[in-house]
Amino acid sequence: MMKKYLLSIALVAISAKAFSQDAPLVHANVDSPYGVCDPEACITLTASLENIKETTGYDVNQITYQNLYPYDGGTVIPPVDDDVFGPAFPLGFNFCFYGNTYSSVYIGTNGVISFNAPATGNFCPWQFNTAIPDAAFPIRNAIYGVYQDTYILPSGDGINGSYTIDTNTQNVNYYTGGTAPNRYLVVNFNKLPQYSCGIANLQTSQIVLHESSNIIDVYVKSRVSCDNWNQGNGLIGIQNAEGTLASVPTNRNTGAWSITNEAWRFLPNGNDLSATAFQWSKNGVVIDSAIENSLTVCEDVPGTYDVTITYTDCAGIAGSVTATSSIQDDSVVLEALAEPVDLSICTDVETAIFDLSSNTAIILGAVDPMNYEVNYYNSYQDALDWNNSNISNSALASYMGTDGEEIYVRISDITGPGCAVVKSFTLEIEPFTVTPEGDTEQDFEAGDTLEDLEVDGENVSWWDAPQAGNELPATTPLVDGTTYYAESENENGCPNTENRMAAERLAVTVTQIALGTPEWTGSKFSVAPNPVKDILSVNAPQSIYSLEVYNLIGQRVLNASPNTPQAQINLSSLAAGTYLMKVGAGNRVKTVKIVKE
Numbered sequence: 215m216m217k218k219y220l221l222s223i224a225l226v227a228i229s230a231k232a233f234s235q236d237a238p239l240v241h242a243n244v245d246s247p248y249g250v251c252d253p254e255a256c257i258t259l260t261a262s263l264e265n266i267k268e269t270t271g272y273d274v275n276q277i278t279y280q281n282l283y284p285y286d287g288g289t290v291i292p293p294v295d296d297d298v299f300g301p302a303f304p305l306g307f308n309f310c311f312y313g314n315t316y317s318s319v320y321i322g323t324n325g326v327i328s329f330n331a332p333a334t335g336n337f338c339p340w341q342f343n344t345a346i347p348d349a350a351f352p353i354r355n356a357i358y359g360v361y362q363d364t365y366i367l368p369s370g371d372g373i374n375g376s377y378t379i380d381t382n383t384q385n386v387n388y389y390t391g392g393t394a395p396n397r398y399l400v401v402n403f404n405k406l407p408q409y410s411c412g413i414a415n416l417q418t419s420q421i422v423l424h425e426s427s428n429i430i431d432v433y434v435k436s437r438v439s440c441d442n443w444n445q446g447n448g449l450i451g452i453q454n455a456e457g458t459l460a461s462v463p464t465n466r467n468t469g470a471w472s473i474t475n476e477a478w479r480f481l482p483n484g485n486d487l488s489a490t491a492f493q494w495s496k497n498g499v500v501i502d503s504a505i506e507n508s509l510t511v512c513e514d515v516p517g518t519y520d521v522t523i524t525y526t527d528c529a530g531i532a533g534s535v536t537a538t539s540s541i542q543d544d545s546v547v548l549e550a551l552a553e554p555v556d557l558s559i560c561t562d563v564e565t566a567i568f569d570l571s572s573n574t575a576i577i578l579g580a581v582d583p584m585n586y587e588v589n590y591y592n593s594y595q596d597a598l599d600w601n602n603s604n605i606s607n608s609a610l611a612s613y614m615g616t617d618g619e620e621i622y623v624r625i626s627d628i629t630g631p632g633c634a635v636v637k638s639f640t641l642e643i644e645p646f647t648v649t650p651e652g653d654t655e656q657d658f659e660a661g662d663t664l665e666d667l668e669v670d671g672e673n674v675s676w677w678d679a680p681q682a683g684n685e686l687p688a689t690t691p692l693v694d695g696t697t698y699y700a701e702s703e704n705e706n707g708c709p710n711t712e713n714r715m716a717a718e719r720l721a722v723t724v725t726q727i728a729l730g731t732p733e734w735t736g737s738k739f740s741v742a743p744n745p746v747k748d749i750l751s752v753n754a755p756q757s758i759y760s761l762e763v764y765n766l767i768g769q770r771v772l773n774a775s776p777n778t779p780q781a782q783i784n785l786s787s788l789a790a791g792t793y794l795m796k797v798g799a800g801n802r803v804k805t806v807k808i809v810k811e
Contacts, residue, residue, distance in 0.1 A: 242523045242537035249544035251633035256512040259539055261492060261521040265427045268484025269310045269528060272430075272452060272461040279433060279475040285404045285418060288389030291323055293366045293381050296409070297340050298323055299332045306390055307397045307425040310482075310528035311355070312454040319423075323366050323386045325403050327421055328356040330455065340409070341444055345467040346453045347460035355455035357480075359421040359432035362448040363440070364406040379407060384416070395533040397425040411440035426527055430480040439470040446470030452480055490532070491524040516543045544633040552579050554623055554639040557615075560708035566643050570621060571610040573639060577625060587626045597622040597636045617643035644708045647672055649718045650700045657727045658692045660803035661796075663768075665689065667722055671702030678766065680719055689768040691794055693807050694726035726804070741795070745809040748786035754779050756800030763808075764794045785810050 243264045250257060291300045302318045309316050316329045322338035330353075332338065339352035340363035353361070368381055384405040392398045405416045415438035422431040432450055439446035447469060451462035463478045465471060494504035497517050501509070509519065519541065524534045554573035559566040574588050589604040591597040596604070604624075605613065615621075619641040626634040650671030658666060664676045665688040676686040677699040686698070699719035738755035752758060758781045763772040771793070774783050779799070788810050797804045 242521055242535045244519075244521060244537045244539045249542050249630040249633070250515050251543075251545050251631060253515050253543045253545070254513050255515065256510060257515050257541065258508055258510045259494075259519055259521070260508040261523060261537060262507065263487070263489040263523050263525055263535070265429075266487045266525065266527070267428075267482040268313070268487065269428050269482040270313050270484035271459070271482070272480045273483045274451075274461045274463050275479050275481065276463065277431070277477045277479045279435075279477040282433075283391075283398075283400045283420065283422060285402045285420060285435070286383060286385075286387060288387035288400065288402060290381070291321065291366070291386045291388075293368055293379075293385065296323065296365055296367050297338045297363070299328070299336045299338045300386075301336075302331070303388065303399075305397075305399055305423070305425075307394065308527065308529040308531060309399075309423055309425065310428045311452075312459060313484075313528075314455075315529040319399070321386065321388055321401055322353070323403075324364055325361045325417075325419060326353055326356050326358050327401055327423075328353055330355045342449070342468060343445060343447060345469075346449070346451055346462060347457050348453075349457035351453065351457050354453055354457045357421055357423075357430055357432075357452050358449045360403075360417065360419045360434055360437045360448045360450055362417065362437070363409045363444050364403060364417055365409045366406060379405075379413070392425070395426040395527075395535060399423040408438075408440035408443065410443035415440075426533060428482050428528065431477065432480075433477045434473055434475075436474050438472045441470055450478060487525060487528065489523045489525045493522045493524075495520045495522075516541050544627060544630045545635070547581075548625060548627060548633055548635040551577050551581070551625060551635065551637075553577075554637055556640045556642055558642040558644055560644050560646055562645055564643070565614055565616050566641075568613050568615045568641055569611045570605065570613045570623075571607075573623060577623065577637065585627060585629045587628050589624045589626075591622040591624065594622050594636065594638070597624040600624060600626070600634070615641040615643075617641065644704055646708050647702045647704045650674055650702045650720045652700065652720055652722065654721055655723050655725070658724050659727055660805065662692045663689050664692065664698060666692070667698070667700075667724070669700045669720060669722065671700065671720075673703045675701050675703070677701060677719060680721060684766065686766060687768045690766065691764060691768070691796065691805050692724045692726070693794055693805050694724065696807065697721050697723045739797075739804065741797075741806050741808065744806075745811045746785055747811050748784055750783050750785055750795075750808065752781050752783070752797055754797060754799035756802075758797060758799045760796070760798035762796040762798075763788070764796070766792060766794070 243262050245260050299320045299322045302320055304318045311329055320328045320331060322328065324338050324340050342352050344351060366386060368379060386403055388399065388401040390397060390399050401421045403417065403419050405418055407413045407416060417437055418435040419437060420433040430452060437448055439448060448471060449468045450466040451460055453460040461480055492505055492507050494501045494509045496519050519539045520536055522534055522536045524532060526532055554577055557568050559568060570590050578586060590610060591604050620638050621641065622636055622638045624634055624636050626632065650669045652669035656667055664686060676688065677683045678686055680699055699721055701719045740753045742751055752761060757779055758776050761774040761776065761781060761783050762770055764770050771788060772783065790810050793808050793810060795806050795808050797806065
């Protein structure tokens with residue numbers, strides 16, 4: 215069997231922290247291979263600063279509505295009056311809006327956030343009827359989401375309807391979260407009635423401001439137009455301080471419209487804010503010379519690479535973000551796969567049918583077979599090239615092969631960069647083993663065993679019957695007049711047959727020969743009764759110094775040393791069956807077969 219490895223390199227671009235609508239964050243992006251097929255090949259990692267632009271203008275895109283942030287649990291604007299702005303709320307971070315930087319905001323109860331202080335006390339205007347941009351709009355330099363005349367007092371004013379709200383759950387509240395440089399402000403307008411329309415339809419919406427990226431999200435769970443007040447007007451959008459620039463979703467400018475479960479994102483679309491510095495490290499160790507946006511490594515590639523990017527935000531304040539890329543040697547898993555086994559078939563002809571696919575399960579073992587493609591080839595080069603000359607899947611289970619033919623199998627990892635390994639195995643055709651050769655009548659001396667008989671054949675075994683029966687150990691003592699049966703089998707297990715006929719065994723009958731002294735005569739030697747139930751009597755012409763009883767697998771089960779020409783041995787402890795007994799008397803040893811009833 216031989217084994218050959220195919221190693222190639224494939225680079226797959228991935229992002230260390232992908233931008234998604236769920237996380238509009240400033241982050242470092244790394245295009246890198248996540249796996250390599252050759253750990254010594256060169257790879258290049260390239261980093262960039264993502265999702266940070268000047269706020270000179272905005273794009274607005276619809277995003278999937280999700281409950282990413284709770285609608286309650288924040289600081290509540292106390293319901294002491296309707297149509298009010300809360301006091302200036304310090305964000306704890308800088309937020310850029312239409313080219314200006316702010317550290318605090320004003321939250322109005324009518325669904326609006328303004329970066330300007332209220333024009334009149336803490337009054338939040340409720341009446342509007344023009345579309346934005348509008349230099350005369352009542353609230354500018356603001357985020358509208360949804361701007362409408364909501365009502366936050368616990369009870370009505372007695373003029374425009376009397377209704378009650380539960381300020382524990384129906385309120386305007388706000389909170390901050392996250393960690394620098396990606397903190398956020400969440401402002402909730404939760405389950406609020408509209409003025410003059412009572413509690414038939416409650417209004418719930420949310421505005422989220424994201425640090426560094428300066429992205430604005432508006433989530434609207436429910437907005438129903440109150441057509442009998444202020445013309446049912448509502449507004450989603452943003453507008454600069456002068457009222458000259460605005461960004462508004464389609465059909466969501468000032469007007470009487472109703473929606474549920476809708477969300478919009480306002481993305482700054484000005485110039486990119488450039489990174490000011492890069493620093494790379496591998497496995498936690500800083501690479502002093504790696505201070506560019508790309509890093510090329512040409513040896514010992516696998517490892518964990520980090521890049522820290524420093525930048526200056528729109529307020530002129532330095533910040534930094536880090537990205538990580540873990541690169542692994544994908545060839546290791548392939549090299550650890552099991553080797554295919556050589557396939558053997560017993561036949562008398564030159565070709566045979568083999569099931570090549572039986573090696574697939576052996577090679578893949580416990581790994582997920584869905585992650586790999588396995589192809590069989592007649593040539594190593596074809597397997598290396600991964601071309602279309604592979605043996606078809608329909609032919610694998612009934613492949614017509616020849617003795618000594620080599621098959622190449624390519625295992626490709628289809629989940630990573632395309633690493634592959636090529637292994638091989640051999641087809642072997644073994645002829646059927648013929649009947650062993652030897653004399654069918656052989657002499658033996660006392661104490662000889664089956665291994666002393668002379669028989670030619672491969673892996674000869676001995677049996678007590680011409681077919682089936684019991685296999686006998688080679689150490690089995692020979693018994694005078696007994697016939698033993700020899701069977702052979704080649705190394706690959708092909709049975710003992712000729713021309714594919716029924717299995718044959720060589721019958722060998724043995725005769726004990728004298729050891730230089732006269733043979734015991736029947737009148738001087740006896741073993742009786744045979745078959746025997748318990749007490750067996752043995753008579754010999756000389757003093758019996760040893761009686762040894764063996765089972766048919768060569769184990770001694772009883773022995774005695776009577777030292778007298780007439781002896782007895784008790785077999786009552788033995789199970790019924792056939793046994794061999796060696797009788798040692800004078801200078802002779804004789805083996806006899808006895809049957810225990």
